[in-house]
Amino acid sequence: MSGFDHDHDNERPGVSRRRVLECMTWAGTGVLWTISGGVPRSLGLVGSAQAAESAGMTFLQISDSHVGFDKPANPNALGTLEEAIAKINAMPAKPSFMIHTGDISHLSKAAEFDNADRIISQAKLDVHYVPGEHDFLDEENKFYKERYGRGAKGAGWYSFDADGVHFIGLVNVVNLKAGGLGNLGSEQLEWLEDDLKGKSKSTPIVVFAHIPLWTVYPEWGWGTEDGARALDYLKGFGSVTVLNGHIHQVMQKVEGNVTFHTARSTAFPQPAPGTAPSPGPMKVADDKLRGLLGVASINFKRGTQNLAIIDTPLQG
Amino acid sequence: MMSVTLRSHGLRLAMAAAISLCLGAAHAEETTTNVMIDNFTFQPAELTVKVGTTVTWKNRDDIPHTVVSAGKFRSKTLDTDDSFTFTFTAAGDYKYFCSLHPHMTGMIKVE
Numbered sequence: 001m002s003g004f005d006h007d008h009d010n011e012r013p014g015v016s017r018r019r020v021l022e023c024m025t026w027a028g029t030g031v032l033w034t035i036s037g038g039v040p041r042s043l044g045l046v047g048s049a050q051a052a053e054s055a056g057m058t059f060l061q062i063s064d065s066h067v068g069f070d071k072p073a074n075p076n077a078l079g080t081l082e083e084a085i086a087k088i089n090a091m092p093a094k095p096s097f098m099i100h101t102g103d104i105s106h107l108s109k110a111a112e113f114d115n116a117d118r119i120i121s122q123a124k125l126d127v128h129y130v131p132g133e134h135d136f137l138d139e140e141n142k143f144y145k146e147r148y149g150r151g152a153k154g155a156g157w158y159s160f161d162a163d164g165v166h167f168i169g170l171v172n173v174v175n176l177k178a179g180g181l182g183n184l185g186s187e188q189l190e191w192l193e194d195d196l197k198g199k200s201k202s203t204p205i206v207v208f209a210h211i212p213l214w215t216v217y218p219e220w221g222w223g224t225e226d227g228a229r230a231l232d233y234l235k236g237f238g239s240v241t242v243l244n245g246h247i248h249q250v251m252q253k254v255e256g257n258v259t260f261h262t263a264r265s266t267a268f269p270q271p272a273p274g275t276a277p278s279p280g281p282m283k284v285a286d287d288k289l290r291g292l293l294g295v296a297s298i299n300f301k302r303g304t305q306n307l308a309i310i311d312t313p314l315q316g
Numbered sequence: 317m318m319s320v321t322l323r324s325h326g327l328r329l330a331m332a333a334a335i336s337l338c339l340g341a342a343h344a345e346e347t348t349t350n351v352m353i354d355n356f357t358f359q360p361a362e363l364t365v366k367v368g369t370t371v372t373w374k375n376r377d378d379i380p381h382t383v384v385s386a387g388k389f390r391s392k393t394l395d396t397d398d399s400f401t402f403t404f405t406a407a408g409d410y411k412y413f414c415s416l417h418p419h420m421t422g423m424i425k426v427e
Contacts, residue, residue, distance in 0.1 A: 134416075178418055178421050
């Protein structure tokens with residue numbers, strides 16, 4: 001990513017299309033997943049050509065809605081969430097359900113959660129949430145727990161089964177230690193070990209949590225301190241897919257039977273690791289932001305080490 | 317008009333200076349100082365102050381942060397341009413961090 005330039009405040013209209021795509025590999029919609037032969041496979045971003053070819057059980061991942069965010073990087077985060085949901089509603093085949101990998105709200109305000117619910121419910125899909133650190137800013141995390149945490153364990157972890165796939169929602173945004181990364185904690189890890197006990201190793205597993213469970217960039221806190229312990233419990237399973245958010249950009253990695261994927265935000269992009277002074281919101285010109293919604297599609301081909309990220313503008 | 321305004325402004329400044337001099341004499345130990353939160357860092361990351369100093373943290377990022385020193389002080393969530401103030405009444409090393417972004421750490425040395 002040489003020449004990656006994040007000083008977009010004064011971006012001139014003459015900037016090349018290629019450069020824009022380099023700078024802005026974010027989509028703002030959702031990632032569509034399908035279970036084919038019991039193995040999850042990404043079909044690319046909603047609205048891309050691949051997404052139309054869905055077969056078998058499909059589910060969506062959206063992330064980092066940051067409802068309430070109104071800073072220059074996107075003064076209307078609720079609006080872009082609404083656009084993402086509209087894209088989902090326009091899909092030819094209705095997905096079975098949706099997962100949201102956290103940071104639903106920006107400041108954990110009741111009105112932010114209310115607004116998020118009002119928009120997301122328009123998809124008329126079951127939504128399985130895990131919290132981001134922005135959802136736990138009120139006292140005792142009451143708002144999140146009342147809305148999304150019912151029936152969940154601890155700070156909000158749980159598992160469920162769908163179409164032969166075992167889904168596990170984890171929380172790695174509480175009790176963070178000074179100087180550290182995301183944190184699962186021993187209570188949750190013990191629960192996870194127990195949850196996986198007795199599961200056939202051929203059961204496909206999908207783990208989702210807000211902060212990446214793998215170490216993406218510790219300098220910016222992008223990783224989970226005890227994520228390796230969780231992954232230890234998942235060793236031996238034939239197919240493990242780990243879905244995260246938090247970093248507002250797509251990143252993928254395959255390690256043995258484990259595929260890691262981070263989703264884009266529906267609110268604002270963040271810079272690639274180390275390419276900016278901080279991981280803060282990345283500002284681009286308004287017309288670039290809208291034009292770039294849904295521009296990048298990801299084609300995750302299982303069985304190869306290469307994950308293709310294809311920039312496909314939805315418009316123009 | 318201009319000169320009048322300037323003069324009265326100058327007068328006010330002089331009075332303010334005189335008042336602060338008086339206060340300064342009465343409470344020699346009381347000072348204030350600032351730590352800015354910029355680009356997910358506390359600046360300065362390490363600060364040495366005298367006992368009685370009031371430190372104000374101000375968040376200048378577009379992302380909320382907190383200022384937490386285990387067992388000592390804990391700010392509420394600071395949105396953009398929000399501040400948190402704490403007066404250090406005892407000597408010691410106060411390590412602190414942002415509980416949302418724990419890679420952000422800082423220290424206040426109180427002498």
